[in-house]
Amino acid sequence: MKKFYRRLSDAMLSLLERAKMTEYTFILIIAIIIGLLAGFSAIGIRWLIKTITAISFGSGSNLLDVLSATPWYLLIIIPALGGLIVGPIIYYLAPEAKGHGVPEVMQAILLKGGIIRPRVALIKSIASAITIGTGGSVGREGPIIQIGSSIGSTIGQFFKAPSRRLKTLVGCGAAAGIAAAFNAPIAGALFAVEIILMDFAIVQFSPIVISSVMATVVSHTFEGDFAAFIVPHYHYASPYEIGFYFLLGAVCGLFSYLFIKLLYFSENFFDNKLKLPEQIKPALGGIIIGIIALQFPHVMGVGYDTINLALHGNLIWYLAIGLLFAKIVATSVTLGSGGSGGIFAPSLFMGAMIGVFFGEMVHGYFPEITAEPGAYALVAMGGLVAGTTRAPITAIIIVFELTNDYKIILPLMITCIISMILSTKLSRESIYTLKLVMRNIGIKEGREINIMESILIKDVYNKPDPKSVIFIEDKFGTIVNKLIHNRGREFPVVDANGVLQGIISVDMIKDFLFEKDSLSSVLIAADIMNRKFEYVTPEDNCSAAIDRMRKYDHESIPVIENADSMKLAGIVSLKDIQDAYNLEIEKREITSSLSSSIMMNEKEQRVHFLEGYEIMEITAPESFYDKSIRELNVRAEYGVDILSIKKSNGDNERVIPFPSPDYVIRKEDRLVVAGEIKNINLLSNI
Known part of the structure; x- marks a missing residue:
């Protein structure tokens, strides 16, 4: 199977070469493909969640009504059964599918050059759909992001993209996932560069935007121009209201910190303190979720119905406070016990509950200068996302794309920035990066630490x-x-x-x-x-x-x-x-630059590194055959250095870095040489 996969990949690359396509055009075409596939995947996982929910609890337009009619014992049994199914699937088939997924994508970017196993997309889809469909208190956005990233990585590996480009394709998949989840293409693109790639380089941005837009087009075409939430018209009451948004940002920052800490306390408890087989821990988490749902059924599933109630002012403030704490516990238990799902929707849920409570308080005391509670719920949704993910730009744009109302921008910016600042003061790491730090993966120290960790x-x-x-x-x-x-x-x-x-x-x-x-x-x-x-x-x-x-x-x-x-x-x-570190750095830089040239139709791959100098891959001249490098005296005769030699042996290719002077050059060898451009041109034309 691997040999067939490799031959198919080589055939596709050969076809693209004959089409004389530039690398930039090639990347854009791949970005379109990733966007289309991620868009269809998002539609598929939404359908799968809806189907499993209908099987588990019954069908209905409003999940809250369905859950209210469900017998109490089924509210406990069904999540437990879901955990019993999900636990073995994740444990035996793809441990990366456990949890909320985004840290695993970031880890693949930092340590593996963007390589994600193809099976992750399928296992994550199944595990997340079962977790959410049986009542798990998680979101579907995280799974869609991981699935999209896995698709991007798989396609990149198929076309033998270099590490630098492979990371961009992973970002394309992540952007497409967010865009398809919220019908928010700009937010999807910003999420990829702000969180996944942590790099706003313009070179990477174009294909990411294209993938994001294509995924949105797929959602629009097959599901209509739906909105993730039924958002009311935002009302900005008076300039004096700005002060309350500063305070709202501080409240969001505090609860962001609480959510991060409780989530990782739960993960640590289930992973290290609870002595049970890993396969059955999600079932225990399901039982706890069911017990919480006896009082607060709103916490089950993604919670969009409850968010809509909050946005339209149909929740009482004390119920909102109860749901806020219940959701924090329920989501932490679902993910900590080994369930599969995202934290994006729970963050939006918590933000909406904070906004309802806060809005009720300030509107009750200052009705003339404040908006209705639903307006604060909408802004606080962005505040919680900014505080937990430390991605304020993404949070602002997501809420803005939901409302398309410029009047919300100023309150939203204030709330998101204050929330992020306070949350950062309380906890250095975000809800995504904390998991990587706990795995001893350096993020802020730069690539040096991560390269050291990749060398065994x-x-x-x-x-x-x-x-x-x-x-x-x-x-x-x-x-x-x-x-x-x-x-x-x-x-x-x-x-x-x-x-x-x-x-x-x-x-x-x-x-x-x-x-x-x-x-x-x-x-x-x-x-x-x-x-x-x-x-x-x-x-x-x-x-x-x-x-x-x-x-x-x-x-x-x-x-x-x-x-x-x-x-x-x-x-x-x-x-x-x-x-070893220096060699790895040199190899990555040279390989990445050369591979970017090699991907397309250039017969001679060149990388300029100084004025008048370059690195180039050439076919060994016929006069070099069966002679050693020492015998040829390449440096003295031609003024170039041989950096490495690529030996082809059927389907396999081996690279010999810095070959010894006694190496004998063969007919099938390709030479990577460095030197003055004029000397390399003379050598390549022998």
Whole structure:
């Protein structure tokens, strides 16, 4: 199957090359395809949720009426059954489908170059539809975002897009998901660049906008120009009302912080404190949701019916307060226990409840200068989204696109910005980034940390040299000789079976050197080694190795096969890690730039990096065949350097970075060379 997939991909790329299409045109066409597929996926998941809801509770135009007529015991049993189905599906088929999805997309962008497994789209669709359809207190926007991102990644991988472009295509899918969910194309595009890509680079923006618009077109065509909510006309009562929106922003910021903290408290409790099989934890969450729904059935599902009641002023303030806290708990339990769904709709729900309560209070005391509670509910929806996601621009545009009323912009901006500022003061991370930080994934530190985390120890460590390994019975004289004749400051100490017992550093033996002659046959390694030490395994990453070296101010750290055997596998030094990091940076930059050129019809791929200089991929000249690089003396004869060689072997291609002078060039080789443009042109025309 993989071979068929690869051949189909190659055939499509060949067809596109023959069409002599530029890379920019190609990306735009792919963006259109992603938008169309994401739009249809959004329609599909909405239909699936509606179908499962009808099977679970019965059909009806208003879910609240249906839930009110449902027997109390079914309100508990149905969410529990939904959890029993969802738990094994996620656990065995796609763990990435657990939770609200957006952090998983961000993780794929940061650590995997935008690679998302194709199966995630299908599993996320099924798991989220079952969770929401059986009463889970989550939204459908998060799943649609993750599904769209998975579609974008899959299409990008199919066309062998480089990492830089693949991330953009993932953003296209995310934008299309939000656009299709709310019929808000501008908000979809801004969500992708503000949250998913965290980059407003104009180069990336065009395809994202196109995907967003195409997904909206699909929604309009097949479901009509529907609105996610039935929004009343916004009423701005007086200029004095602005002061109340500052206060509303502060309230939204406080509840944003409360939601973030309670959600991750719930996740930590279910993941680390509750000793139950992972597969059945969602069922327990379903039972808790059912118990809450006995008093507040409004919390089940996406909650759009209740939001509409709030927007039209049909909720009493004390019910709104009860629903606010019930929704925070219900959503936290649904996601914490392992259910699948988004936090966007719950944030809008909570904002609407805050707005109703706040609006009732200020309108009750100041009726002449304040609007109806529904206006505050609408603005507070944006405030909660801004506070939880830390994406105020997206929040402002979503609410604006729902109303198409410019009068709401000023109150909305004030509320969203104040909410975000206060929430940020209380909690540094957003509801999305906190999950990544808890997984030790750096976000604000830049790409260096994430690249370190992507390089595994097994790719950089050196196997033990018998001459540098100290055995536990070695005498002091032997130890000194080994330290003198080998580089490094730290040396592992092992027993006769190769099991790591301790560490000896150069600094540790300094005090004994003055008595070397008298101690050389008396003192052994076991007497002076440090039994407190850190180690890594081949599956650890370089970031973890550096953190452990810093603990003891070491320049190297032993590598063991596994924690059970403690058998020494090798040693890795800071220099090894630094060299690997530099090579990875160079490889990513060169590969990304070259791949962007290679994707389309250019027969010769060029990357300019200095005035008059470039990197270029060329076919090996016939006169180079069966000769070594040393024999050809390429640098002296042609004034260029060979950076890497691509060897083709049927369906496989292998890259040899910085080949040795003894490498013999073959007929099928392609050379990546760097130098002055005129010299490269001469070489390519031989």
